[in-house]
Amino acid sequence: MIRITVNGELRSAEVEGCESLLHVLRERFHQWGSKNACDQGECGACSIFLDGDLVCSCLVLAAAADGCEVVTVEGIGSDLCGRRVQEAMVEAGAVQCGFCTPGFVMAITDLLKRSPHPGPLEVREALAGNLCRCTGYVRILGAVAMVAEGADR
Amino acid sequence: MTSPPPAANPYFPVTRNGVGAAVPRPDGPAKVAGDFTFASDLRAPGMLYGRTLRSPHPHAVVRKLDTSKAERLRGVDSILTAAALGCRPMVGLERRDQPVLAGVGDEVRYAGEPVALVAAATPGLARRAIELIEVDYEELAPALDPIEAVARGDWFRQQTIRAGDPREGAEVVVHGFYEVGQQDQAPLGPEAGLVIPDGIGGIDVWTATQALHADLGQLTEALGLSPERCRIHLAGVGGAFGAREDLSMQLHASLLALRTGRPVKMWYGREESFLGHVHRHPALMWYEHGAGRDGKLVFVRATIVLDGGAYASTSPAVVMSAAAFACGPYRVPNALIWCAAARTNHAPNGAMRGFGAVQVCFGHESQMDRLAAALGVDPIELRRRNALRPGDRLVTGQLVGGGAPVLELIERCQSLPLPDFTRAPALTGGAGRLTRDEDVRRGVGFALGFKNVAFAEGADDSAQARVRLERRHDRAVAVVKTAAVEMGQGIVTVCQQIVRTELGVDEVELEPADTLIGPAGSSSASRQTWMTGGAVRDAAAEVRAEVLRRAGAPAHGVAGGHVIDVEGMALAPIATFLETPIEHQSEFHHRKTNALDSDGQGDAFVALMFAAQRAVVEVDPEAGLVAVTQVTTALDVGRAINPMQVHGQIEGAVAQGVGLAVMEEIVQRGGRIVNASFTDYLLPTTLDMPEVLSALVEHAQPEAPYGLNGVGEAPLIASPAAICAAMRAATGRSLVKIPVTPDHLTGLQEVTAPRQVVPGEQPLGSDHTPGGAS
Numbered sequence: 001m002i003r004i005t006v007n008g009e010l011r012s013a014e015v016e017g018c019e020s021l022l023h024v025l026r027e028r029f030h031q032w033g034s035k036n037a038c039d040q041g042e043c044g045a046c047s048i049f050l051d052g053d054l055v056c057s058c059l060v061l062a063a064a065a066d067g068c069e070v071v072t073v074e075g076i077g078s079d080l081c082g083r084r085v086q087e088a089m090v091e092a093g094a095v096q097c098g099f100c101t102p103g104f105v106m107a108i109t110d111l112l113k114r115s116p117h118p119g120p121l122e123v124r125e126a127l128a129g130n131l132c133r134c135t136g137y138v139r140i141l142g143a144v145a146m147v148a149e150g151a152d153r
Numbered sequence: 154m155t156s157p158p159p160a161a162n163p164y165f166p167v168t169r170n171g172v173g174a175a176v177p178r179p180d181g182p183a184k185v186a187g188d189f190t191f192a193s194d195l196r197a198p199g200m201l202y203g204r205t206l207r208s209p210h211p212h213a214v215v216r217k218l219d220t221s222k223a224e225r226l227r228g229v230d231s232i233l234t235a236a237a238l239g240c241r242p243m244v245g246l247e248r249r250d251q252p253v254l255a256g257v258g259d260e261v262r263y264a265g266e267p268v269a270l271v272a273a274a275t276p277g278l279a280r281r282a283i284e285l286i287e288v289d290y291e292e293l294a295p296a297l298d299p300i301e302a303v304a305r306g307d308w309f310r311q312q313t314i315r316a317g318d319p320r321e322g323a324e325v326v327v328h329g330f331y332e333v334g335q336q337d338q339a340p341l342g343p344e345a346g347l348v349i350p351d352g353i354g355g356i357d358v359w360t361a362t363q364a365l366h367a368d369l370g371q372l373t374e375a376l377g378l379s380p381e382r383c384r385i386h387l388a389g390v391g392g393a394f395g396a397r398e399d400l401s402m403q404l405h406a407s408l409l410a411l412r413t414g415r416p417v418k419m420w421y422g423r424e425e426s427f428l429g430h431v432h433r434h435p436a437l438m439w440y441e442h443g444a445g446r447d448g449k450l451v452f453v454r455a456t457i458v459l460d461g462g463a464y465a466s467t468s469p470a471v472v473m474s475a476a477a478f479a480c481g482p483y484r485v486p487n488a489l490i491w492c493a494a495a496r497t498n499h500a501p502n503g504a505m506r507g508f509g510a511v512q513v514c515f516g517h518e519s520q521m522d523r524l525a526a527a528l529g530v531d532p533i534e535l536r537r538r539n540a541l542r543p544g545d546r547l548v549t550g551q552l553v554g555g556g557a558p559v560l561e562l563i564e565r566c567q568s569l570p571l572p573d574f575t576r577a578p579a580l581t582g583g584a585g586r587l588t589r590d591e592d593v594r595r596g597v598g599f600a601l602g603f604k605n606v607a608f609a610e611g612a613d614d615s616a617q618a619r620v621r622l623e624r625r626h627d628r629a630v631a632v633v634k635t636a637a638v639e640m641g642q643g644i645v646t647v648c649q650q651i652v653r654t655e656l657g658v659d660e661v662e663l664e665p666a667d668t669l670i671g672p673a674g675s676s677s678a679s680r681q682t683w684m685t686g687g688a689v690r691d692a693a694a695e696v697r698a699e700v701l702r703r704a705g706a707p708a709h710g711v712a713g714g715h716v717i718d719v720e721g722m723a724l725a726p727i728a729t730f731l732e733t734p735i736e737h738q739s740e741f742h743h744r745k746t747n748a749l750d751s752d753g754q755g756d757a758f759v760a761l762m763f764a765a766q767r768a769v770v771e772v773d774p775e776a777g778l779v780a781v782t783q784v785t786t787a788l789d790v791g792r793a794i795n796p797m798q799v800h801g802q803i804e805g806a807v808a809q810g811v812g813l814a815v816m817e818e819i820v821q822r823g824g825r826i827v828n829a830s831f832t833d834y835l836l837p838t839t840l841d842m843p844e845v846l847s848a849l850v851e852h853a854q855p856e857a858p859y860g861l862n863g864v865g866e867a868p869l870i871a872s873p874a875a876i877c878a879a880m881r882a883a884t885g886r887s888l889v890k891i892p893v894t895p896d897h898l899t900g901l902q903e904v905t906a907p908r909q910v911v912p913g914e915q916p917l918g919s920d921h922t923p924g925g926a927s
Contacts, residue, residue, distance in 0.1 A: 016277070026194075027276075030196075031187075032187070032190070032191075032194035033186070033187020033188070034187070035191070035193075035341070035342075035391075036193060036343070036420075037341045037342065037343065037391070037423070037831075038423045038830065038831040038832075039422055039423060040423070040830060040831065040832055042830070042831035042832050043341065043831055045341060072187065073185075073186065073187035074186065074187045074188070077186055085185075086182075086185035086186060087185075089181070089185045090177050090178075090181035090182055090185055091177055093175075093177065093178075093797040093798065093800070093801050095178060095180075095181045095184050095185060096178075096392070096641035096642065096643070096801060096805065097340070097341065097342065097390060097391050097392040097393075097640060097641025098180065098181075098184030098185075098189055098191075098389070098391070098641065099191060099340075099341035099342040099391030099392060100341050101184045101185055102185075102187045105185055105187075123839070124839040124840050124842075125839075125840065127838075127839045128838045128839050128840045129838075130838075130839075131341065131831065131836050131838065132341070132808075133338075133339055133340055133341050133392050133394070133805070133808075133809075133836065134341075134392055134641045134801075134805045135801055135804060135805050135808075136803075136804035136805045136806075136807050136808035136837075136842055136845060137804075137808065137838075137839045137842045138800075138804040138842070138845050139797075139800075139801060139804065140839075141839070
């Protein structure tokens with residue numbers, strides 16, 4: 001039995017030894033926002049905050065997250081920066097199919113919390129672990145700029 | 154005529170967010186919140202998990218299939234084999250040539266061919282059950298060489314194009330061999346879906362597809378169900394790019410659901426996704442171009458061999474596309490094109506964005522650069538001299554209609570600013586960067602590409618739409634129903650914009666796409682905005698006519714929620730006339746086309762779309778590293794219905810072009826894919842993505858709604874060719890294969906033609922001796 005706080009709510013589940021945190025979030029807690037695109041930490045679509053750190057939840061054993069606090073894309077909107085990122089993604093046209101979007105929302109929020117005014121290469125390096133096949137990233141980078149500029153106002 | 158009234162004047166209402174506006178997509182808020190349901194997120198009470206056993210061999214006969222151990226596993230509900238089906242259903246998009254399951258005594262024709270299906274209580278149990286199924290294969294020699302296959306006539310389609318005098322000579326002649334690797338569509342969302350039996354012999358299928366009714370036809374045929382008993386609903390689609398035109402898990406899950414009487418969910422991991430959908434055809438191309446000293450093209454001859462893999466999929470249509478566009482958007486008086494898709498024991502190839510035109514564009518544009526060098530002419534000037542113009546004929550004999558603004562595209566693309574070459578090179582790599590700035594070489598490349606919009610050669614890929622206008626709390630609300638697949642491209646936004654423009658209302662709801670309405674056709678071939686957009690426009694126009702009839706004189710039109718008079722002044726809210734709702738359904742057809750004849754002649758295309766692209770690269774020739782730093786595009790968009798979405802299409806297409814040019818290739822050894830993962834199959838990231846600048850060139854397509862043109866594919870066609878040309882300019886190397894690898898850039902490895910082939914002629918087999926019997 002493991003206990004994890006997911007978006008502020010304490011959840012528990014019996015898990016098998018090999019289950020990933022992503023699998024438990026999706027299949028046991030029915031938090032479907034984190035996505036399963038590669039299952040080997042290459043695409044970033046399953047990105048979450050684990051005790052405040054940005055991680056690929058497909059690479060974390062669920063058992064290892066026992067006692068941890070998890071924030072997923074479903075919960076990030078209650079954070080001001082997270083909500084601004086979500087709004088900017090829509091407004092900038094950074095969303096097409098949307099499968100990578102939850103991961104980008106988490107990765108951009110993580111970046112902007114650490115570095116509210118990142119330089120262009122810093123942004124690209126921070127988001128290089130998230131794959132998008134639709135947008136060519138141009139408007140995703142635009143959304144980052146939108147939030148970073150808005151932070152001044 | 155008075156000047157338009159100010160927008161703020163309440164007596165002259167204005168419709169907002171209609172055609173031409175950069176409107177954000179309606180599903181955006183759900184997608185950023187993680188609330189949008191993709192196919193892999195579906196669930197139903199009591200559902201089972203399905204899984205497919207696939208052949209590990211590219212060519213073998215199934216000698217024995219023993220499922221007894223798997224059946225004894227607790228939690229396994231059902232196992233299906235060909236024998237258990239009791240019949241031999243066949244599937245396939247263009248031809249029903251692929252067995253649903255290969256049974257005992259049957260051949261498996263590619264590594265990945267389905268052999269058995271399992272439904273179990275958990276995904277883990279389904280996986281274990283698959284491992285417990287014992288299959289004895291008798292391995293056969295696989296046919297893996299597409300040249301050998303076409304030499305012996307083993308193809309899905311062969312198309313010749315003869316124009317003018319195919320044997321014409323010229324003052325300046327250049328030859329070239331070119332190769333394009335096998336690209337994966339790699340949509341982020343893997344194949345997935347859920348099938349729920351209705352208890353009376355029918356099923357409801359939720360799946361991520363590109364064409365609901367194409368799936369419906371194949372499913373009902375294979376299952377022996379009448380179409381009313383099978384309802385297909387679109388689940389959230391995580392990208393497609395051609396990968397979802399063929400069936401994947403839909404039929405397997407349906408068979409299991411009907412067998413077990415319970416809901417069955419299936420989703421593929423990334424490795425199975427590489428096996429479970431078709432890929433872009435790898436291509437081998439032998440070209441010969443001839444021109445006069447004045448730089449005018451005299452002839453083009455080419456042989457194009459595509460590897461079709463084991464089953465037809467869309468190979469026949471891809472062959473037609475590759476052949477028809479093999480000469481590029483140029484005036485070519487004499488041509489001889491020989492093109493075929495070989496039948497081999499590789500996994501089937503089929504649709505991917507650009508559909509044959511991408512491959513040949515790399516060939517014809519590489520040749521144009523070679524020709525320019527031989528003539529001592531600037532490559533862009535050579536393209537200008539030969540550019541297609543309205544009123545010209547393609548090598549297929551078809552009259553070039555529409556805008557065909559090739560010259561203008563060249564100018565607009567060239568007028569976009571180049572990067573600042575005085576600043577330090579952009580080769581990234583952070584702390585790991587070893588390249589010294591002074592070693593970096595820059596190069597600029599240019600390419601033109603074109604392709605048809607909508608299905609060709611006589612297809613009537615019509616689209617239906619139903620629009621209802623109703624009153625809700627004194628507001629007029631429009632509701633739209635179509636079967637058009639939203640896969641990320643933004644047809645949902647476009648439908649709302651069109652209805653706003655036609656009905657003058659703000660609120661437009663979209664009902665879920667499913668097969669409860671007639672077909673919209675496939676979300677492919679850059680056709681959906683034109684076709685479904687056309688049907689929505691027509692249906693909405695009928696609804697508007699009824700509003701105006703109810704309003705009576707002096708009602709003249711609708712805008713901003715009001716019926717307006719001829720001056721644009723508000724007469725009454727539209728809702729006033731919606732005592733009863735108004736509904737209309739329309740069906741939109743494009744003009745008729747014809748199949749190409751045996752000489753490749755015919756009026757095969759509805760319309761054409763063109764793009765001009767320029768690429769800038771920075772290369773470290775010693776390390777073989779390349780950074781694509783800028784891609785500019787001038788795109789023939791007809792009319793931009795949503796400029797933000799058009800730019801999004803260009804940017805996404807450029808990313809896929811960068812991928813094909815410098816990193817993306819499926820590697821096969823002995824008929825098996827060896828890099829079926831995102832660790833080994835590389836996709837461009839934010840660090841690989843160049844600056845993208847675009848110019849939208851708007852010349853109305855005469856037959857299209859609002860004068861729009863297809864935009865999805867064109868910006869992917871020329872970008873790989875332009876990027877490769879830039880790498881040639883930077884390194885001086887010939888670079889005849891894409892993707893270009895570090896070894897190609899350093900010169901450690903050089904790609905050469907695997908065989909001598911006379912351009913325009915069928916390749917000869919390796920056992921052929923010159924002058925002897927073949």
